[in-house]
Amino acid sequence: MPAFLVTMADRAELEQAVAQQGEKVRKLKQEKASSEAIAEEVAKLLELKAQLGTDDGKHKFVLKTPKGTRDYNPKQMAIREKVFNTIISCFKRHGAETIDTPVFELKETLTGKYGEDSKLIYDLKDQGGELLSLRYDLTVPFARYLAMNKITNIKRYHIAKVYRRDNPAMTRGRYREFYQCDFDIAGQYDPMIPDAECLKIVHEILSGLELGDFCIKVNDRRILDGMFAVCGVPDSKFRTICSSVDKLDKTPWEEVKNEMVGEKGLAPEAADLIGEYVQNNGGLDLIERLLKDSKLSQSKQALEGLNDMKIMFEYLQLFGVTDKISFDLSLARGLDYYTGVIYEAVLIQNQAEPKQQNDHNEDSVSVGSVAGGGRYDGLVGMFDPKGRKVPCVGVSIGIERIFSIMEQKAEASEAKIRTTETQVLVAAAQKKLLEERMKLIAELWNAGIKAEMLYKKNPKLLNQLQYCEETGIPLVAIIGEQELKDGVVKLRVVSTREEVDVARANLVEEIQRRTSQF
Amino acid sequence: MPAFLVTMADRAELEQAVAQQGEKVRKLKQEKASSEAIAEEVAKLLELKAQLGTDDGKHKFVLKTPKGTRDYNPKQMAIREKVFNTIISCFKRHGAETIDTPVFELKETLTGKYGEDSKLIYDLKDQGGELLSLRYDLTVPFARYLAMNKITNIKRYHIAKVYRRDNPAMTRGRYREFYQCDFDIAGQYDPMIPDAECLKIVHEILSGLELGDFCIKVNDRRILDGMFAVCGVPDSKFRTICSSVDKLDKTPWEEVKNEMVGEKGLAPEAADLIGEYVQNNGGLDLIERLLKDSKLSQSKQALEGLNDMKIMFEYLQLFGVTDKISFDLSLARGLDYYTGVIYEAVLIQNQAEPKQQNDHNEDSVSVGSVAGGGRYDGLVGMFDPKGRKVPCVGVSIGIERIFSIMEQKAEASEAKIRTTETQVLVAAAQKKLLEERMKLIAELWNAGIKAEMLYKKNPKLLNQLQYCEETGIPLVAIIGEQELKDGVVKLRVVSTREEVDVARANLVEEIQRRTSQF
Numbered sequence A, B: 001m002p003a004f005l006v007t008m009a010d011r012a013e014l015e016q017a018v019a020q021q022g023e024k025v026r027k028l029k030q031e032k033a034s035s036e037a038i039a040e041e042v043a044k045l046l047e048l049k050a051q052l053g054t055d056d057g058k059h060k061f062v063l064k065t066p067k068g069t070r071d072y073n074p075k076q077m078a079i080r081e082k083v084f085n086t087i088i089s090c091f092k093r094h095g096a097e098t099i100d101t102p103v104f105e106l107k108e109t110l111t112g113k114y115g116e117d118s119k120l121i122y123d124l125k126d127q128g129g130e131l132l133s134l135r136y137d138l139t140v141p142f143a144r145y146l147a148m149n150k151i152t153n154i155k156r157y158h159i160a161k162v163y164r165r166d167n168p169a170m171t172r173g174r175y176r177e178f179y180q181c182d183f184d185i186a187g188q189y190d191p192m193i194p195d196a197e198c199l200k201i202v203h204e205i206l207s208g209l210e211l212g213d214f215c216i217k218v219n220d221r222r223i224l225d226g227m228f229a230v231c232g233v234p235d236s237k238f239r240t241i242c243s244s245v246d247k248l249d250k251t252p253w254e255e256v257k258n259e260m261v262g263e264k265g266l267a268p269e270a271a272d273l274i275g276e277y278v279q280n281n282g283g284l285d286l287i288e289r290l291l292k293d294s295k296l297s298q299s300k301q302a303l304e305g306l307n308d309m310k311i312m313f314e315y316l317q318l319f320g321v322t323d324k325i326s327f328d329l330s331l332a333r334g335l336d337y338y339t340g341v342i343y344e345a346v347l348i349q350n351q352a353e354p355k356q357q358n359d360h361n362e363d364s365v366s367v368g369s370v371a372g373g374g375r376y377d378g379l380v381g382m383f384d385p386k387g388r389k390v391p392c393v394g395v396s397i398g399i400e401r402i403f404s405i406m407e408q409k410a411e412a413s414e415a416k417i418r419t420t421e422t423q424v425l426v427a428a429a430q431k432k433l434l435e436e437r438m439k440l441i442a443e444l445w446n447a448g449i450k451a452e453m454l455y456k457k458n459p460k461l462l463n464q465l466q467y468c469e470e471t472g473i474p475l476v477a478i479i480g481e482q483e484l485k486d487g488v489v490k491l492r493v494v495s496t497r498e499e500v501d502v503a504r505a506n507l508v509e510e511i512q513r514r515t516s517q518f
Helices: A002-028 A035-054 A073-095 A115-118 A137-148 A193-209 A222-230 A235-250 A253-263 A268-278 A284-291 A300-319 A362-366 A380-383 A399-412 A434-446 A461-471 A481-486 A503-514 B005-031 B035-054 B074-093 B115-120 B137-146 B193-209 B222-229 B234-247 B254-263 B267-277 B282-290 B300-319 B362-366 B379-383 B399-414 B435-444 B461-471 B481-486 B503-516
Strands: A103-107 A133-135 A154-164 A178-187 A212-220 A325-328 A341-347 A369-375 A392-397 A426-427 A477-479 A489-493 A499-501 B105-107 B132-133 B153-163 B177-185 B215-221 B325-327 B342-347 B369-375 B392-397 B425-426 B475-479 B488-493 B499-503
Touching: A002 A035, A002 B074, A002 B215, A073 A154, A073 A193, A073 A399, A133 A499, A137 A154, A137 A193, A137 A380, A137 A392, A137 A481, A178 A193, A178 A399, A193 A212, A193 A300, A193 A341, A193 A369, A193 B435, A212 A222, A212 A300, A222 A235, A222 A268, A222 B399, A235 A253, A235 A268, A253 A268, A268 A481, A268 B300, A284 A300, A284 B234, A300 A325, A300 A341, A325 B481, A426 A434, A426 B234, A426 B425, A434 A477, A434 A503, A434 B300, A461 A477, A477 A481, A481 A489, A489 A503, A499 A503, A499 B481, B005 B035, B074 B153, B074 B193, B074 B399, B105 B137, B137 B153, B137 B177, B137 B379, B137 B392, B177 B193, B177 B325, B177 B399, B177 B435, B193 B215, B193 B369, B193 B392, B215 B222, B222 B234, B222 B267, B222 B300, B234 B254, B234 B267, B254 B267, B300 B325, B300 B342, B369 B399, B425 B435, B425 B461, B435 B475, B435 B503, B461 B475, B475 B481, B481 B488, B499 B503
Parallel strands: A212 A325, A426 A477, B215 B325, B425 B475
Antiparallel strands: A103 A133, A154 A178, A178 A392, A212 A341, A341 A369, A369 A392, A477 A489, A489 A499, B105 B132, B153 B177, B177 B392, B215 B342, B342 B369, B369 B392, B475 B488, B488 B499
């Protein structure tokens, strides 16, 4: 039963109780009962009245969304729809299918996939039955899906919300509930062809969204590991040193070196050697140079990575996207499951937040990153009972970040966003025309025209026109006694105020003609 | 659902059964029950364990989605997209905006809104911070959103997943995670205009989806309550008698009467009076008759409801939808928050599941209902600190049910559904043309053509053509040494095998021309 009914019921009961108790007291007084007895009942009465006084029948709710989450209002939804359309049409242009998975998974499906970050997983309360957790990303559910359905080849995108009990920085587009937008190619294919297509897709999407200039940094997990090996990093320290290198985009080398040597006990010489390598970035030229590098070329892993990187750059040239792509030895993405090429796209100069350009804290830089991904050939095997591997490469578009840039741009610009697509308002010039408006609007709806009318019996024409101004409806179909006699509708263009009588039979066609550009 | 998944589900259930049986035995022992009783239960336990033991040897990672949930594969997603497009374009045609809300709300936001059903709410584990629950429907979050943002007027749709710890009947489209698809009009307007538009929308959507013949039953909460009053139902019994009436679509009157009289202690005469009323259904004629009904017309409430029903039917005639709409006194929707008109759309004869036509259990009938809604003028006020009311009327489309009908139809029909929109495959006639394929496909992508190529250096032409057959790609752009020399591409129509040389400069235009109908 809804709460307001409950309180009303409680309240009614309470009022009744007060009345009865009052009656009782009156009786006792009539019966000249002992003052103690009367006092006792009066006390009860006052108590009841007090209760009634406090409960004013209204509810004091905390009116908010949970920490780190937000509602999308119609304006934000309009922006969201625009962004999704750009991205999805790119995925479809590349022949991707799409899938969806439940918002929660068996807890055990997620355990052991996120290392350190597992503490950020939302668990569901144990209410009997299975133990569940909200998905933390779309990659692990994708791997579970492939293994469960024994799928060895698929090119799919998946756009859905994921959940992390992280410290939100919502102004910068970091939430606890946020969209991920993943495109992945699973299957055993000839080297670097799918990898190159993923980068082509990032290039197309970031260009299409017109977010300003961007750069896609690429590296390879094997080159990183090889580099660590030849620099004298003990295997046991690969991962932790890798995460230090990962900070180089936001932290100066000296600090990173101190962390490596001071905190993580790496030999200073090793750190210095790493320091020389990670300063490098470029294209094919750099790859060639490193292939000849006396030290690095001693690492079989590094050579594999460099040779594949070379192949990929040749493909990227054929795709015509090398202008935005930089082979950067300092790129080391955190996630453990990457096994080959890794990449990350950053906005080079973010007009949307100039204030942050020289601001070097975690957030302000991390928000610069709008896409990232890489190759993960081992993950699916973790789910397969027989450990069968399904090589995968994919990219995740940082769509929340893109939303907030778009929202800021929208606020900045004058042009106001429409939240509906209504083509025409059906209006009346005089009173008593509700029935005629209804007949006309039904005709328009049935013909596929997007039409609205005010939900009033006798709206003023001025109010109807104002509604169009406010909501951006371009046309008004006005009917009055005269128009009905003449079998026409007065079609008014809101922007120019031009009015023209259109034969009812031609109205649909005329509206379509005039709104085709909208 | 693949058999493999079922066995996983069975196994999970089996494990649960073993646990429960073990608990039972432990209890009996604690309670010092008779040794026979204990022996009996132990026997059951051992049997269960034996069943489990069969494939228990190496306990593996259970590869499944949580109970009552499912993945959507690409085919299902294609159907889902088609259904959504039909529904969303109808909502937009009626000038609706859209919003989104978080998947979870503060627990207290949901408390006291669902009465009995509260036990079906998914709570999140208390991991510190706020207590959260997964949304149970989209209506309460909508009311919270309106109150929180002090919105008094909006026409919005919201399509999103909601969560109920219910007993799933997945083959019939009943899940624990499922989509709701709501359209609501909030605001103080002239009577029955928005209410009638909601029914027009249901009519448009169900017609557009071509689910077969349907009927929209309408009634009014006030007419029901008035009817109960004049039939001599005590106020205290309104709700429970209402829920009995609610069963009339699936239970014969005699049973319902027994429940009213036997279980719920209603006077038999009262039940009989109700029985006469609830048999009635029709249109304006019935409304007129009931307005003159000597008994019913004594109820102020009933008269209000009947007069509004009359106005609405006049509007529905203007909208031209009365053919599918029936005023039905036996319609009594469960939800407490309805305050005025209520409605429910049912598929009259569901070809998709003929086997169920004479099958009269809860599921088989409830699946017939594909949309429902009504007016709820009190809900938003519950959230407003000052109790300000925002009248609302809305409809919820039973989209999961519609998905499963569509999926069954798709399986039945020969026509196979495409899961991609790829227009052309870029293929090579000979070896060593990977680079040329990459150059060409990049040209096509950049021109907005949906194109794919096989991720192989030297694919056989036959395999490339087979790939088109399998995935339904209509065109193949074939390049070979000769074509490169001549500056042309051989464009092949997969269905007819017709081939034509197209000048490279005209290729994009030619592909667009030939695929415009796809």
